[in-house]
Amino acid sequence: MSNPQFTPPNMQELSTKSRARYQEIEAEILPNNEGKYVAIVPETGEYEIGETREEAVEKIRAKHKDKIVFVRRIGTVEKYQQHLSPLFSNGVGADAHIF
Amino acid sequence: MHTYFDAKDGSPKVVIKIKGTKRSFKEISALLDTGHNGSLSLPMLDLIEIGAKLESFGPVGLADGNTVTVYYFSVTVEIDGKPKKVQASMINNPNVSEAIVGLELLAPYIVLFDFNKKTVYCTTEAEMKKAQSK
Numbered sequence A: 001m002s003n004p005q006f007t008p009p010n011m012q013e014l015s016t017k018s019r020a021r022y023q024e025i026e027a028e029i030l031p032n033n034e035g036k037y038v039a040i041v042p043e044t045g046e047y048e049i050g051e052t053r054e055e056a057v058e059k060i061r062a063k064h065k066d067k068i069v070f071v072r073r074i075g076t077v078e079k080y081q082q083h084l085s086p087l088f089s090n091g092v093g094a095d096a097h098i099f
Numbered sequence B: 001m002h003t004y005f006d007a008k009d010g011s012p013k014v015v016i017k018i019k020g021t022k023r024s025f026k027e028i029s030a031l032l033d034t035g036h037n038g039s040l041s042l043p044m045l046d047l048i049e050i051g052a053k054l055e056s057f058g059p060v061g062l063a064d065g066n067t068v069t070v071y072y073f074s075v076t077v078e079i080d081g082k083p084k085k086v087q088a089s090m091i092n093n094p095n096v097s098e099a100i101v102g103l104e105l106l107a108p109y110i111v112l113f114d115f116n117k118k119t120v121y122c123t124t125e126a127e128m129k130k131a132q133s134k
Helices: A011-033 A053-063 A082-088 B044-050 B125-133
Strands: A037-040 A047-050 A069-073 B002-005 B012-019 B026-032 B040-043 B053-061 B067-079 B082-091 B099-101 B110-114 B119-123
Touching (some): A011 A047, A037 A053, A053 A069, A053 B053, B002 B119
Antiparallel strands (some): A037 A069, B040 B099
16 A cells, blocks of 8 residues: 655656756865765755765765755766676666766 | 685675664675775665665766766664664666675775685784784
């Protein structure tokens, strides 16, 4: 039986909002934080920076416990080595609609 | 930490316990991958079985130049009896059934691979100093 109060998140919408917010703040946060991680609440644009992915997510989720947050490496995105690509590839190429 | 070379595929493996929102830990054997910068990657079925909660998502670049979205779940990992909360990435490929432990999770350890003896040694700096002082 489905839960009438549960609405699945629209990941495409969350991704679009998060990407736009990241582009807004990148120039401000990049100089002192390159290589660190930023976690952004898509709905509000609020963000936290951490040395690791875990730290950034933990900081922002301390304030927004139930939010699914966007997290990425500041500067160039994290890169996976060649042998890992088949594990994470969606089989249809890049997520052009999201990133 | 229990580590070994798997006779089936010749790969180094590590035994860890993982937990999501369910009470009990699940013991799994994971590929020990020094080419993986993340902490832990888990197949979808493992994430479902332990009731892991989706907490974050974000872009990752692949070797073919594409950028994909990776989903991260909150998972507690128990190694040597110590729990550690990590953001475990979900392996998209449904044909992959093996978990991968990356460098981030191994960070507190010194890992030595003896390919001749087919043995993986995993220790800490404190344990090494203790052994040297004897």
